[in-house]
Structures are given as structure tokens and as C-alpha cells.
Amino acid sequence: MNAKARFILAAVMSAVMVLMVTLLVTYLNLGFQQGFLAQWIKAYFIAWPVAATTGFLVMPMARRVTDRIVAMTGG
Numbered sequence: 612m613n614a615k616a617r618f619i620l621a622a623v624m625s626a627v628m629v630l631m632v633t634l635l636v637t638y639l640n641l642g643f644q645q646g647f648l649a650q651w652i653k654a655y656f657i658a659w660p661v662a663a664t665t666g667f668l669v670m671p672m673a674r675r676v677t678d679r680i681v682a683m684t685g686g
Contacts, residue, residue, distance in 0.1 A: 625659060625662035625666045
């Protein structure tokens with residue numbers, strides 16, 4: 612996978628995952644109260660760049676590990 616495709620995949624996957632995780636954690640910590648949306652948006656925009664960067668950097672290693680696990684399990 613070339614760098615452009617890796618970047619797009621990391622951006623899209625992390626955007627969706629961070630959306631769900633920050634939404635859930637913000638709800639669990641605050642409940643649906645005044646200021647919920649602002650707190651959730653703040654958490655999302657802090658977490659998403661971190662997750663996207665991590666996904667981009669870790670993806671090649673994760674693919675190798677996945678290939679090894681699949682090979683070991685007879686796939």
C-alpha cells in the first residue's frame with residue numbers, strides 16, 4: 612500500500628473510531644447535560660490527529676503481524 616493510500620485509510624478509520632470512542636467516553640463521564648456537545652467536540656479534535664498519526668505509523672507493522680497470525684492459524 613502506498614503512502615497516500617495509507618494516509619487516507621488511517622484518516623478515515625481513525626475519524627470513525629475516534630468519533631465513536633470520544634462520544635461514548637464523554638457520555639459516560641458527563642451524561643447528556645449542558646456542555647456535552649462542546650466537550651465531545653473538544654475531545655474529538657484532540658484525539659483524532661493523535662489516532663490518525665498513530666494509525667499511519669503503525670499500519671505497516673500491524674499488517675505484518677496480521678499476516679503472521681493468519682499464516683499461523685492456517686489461513
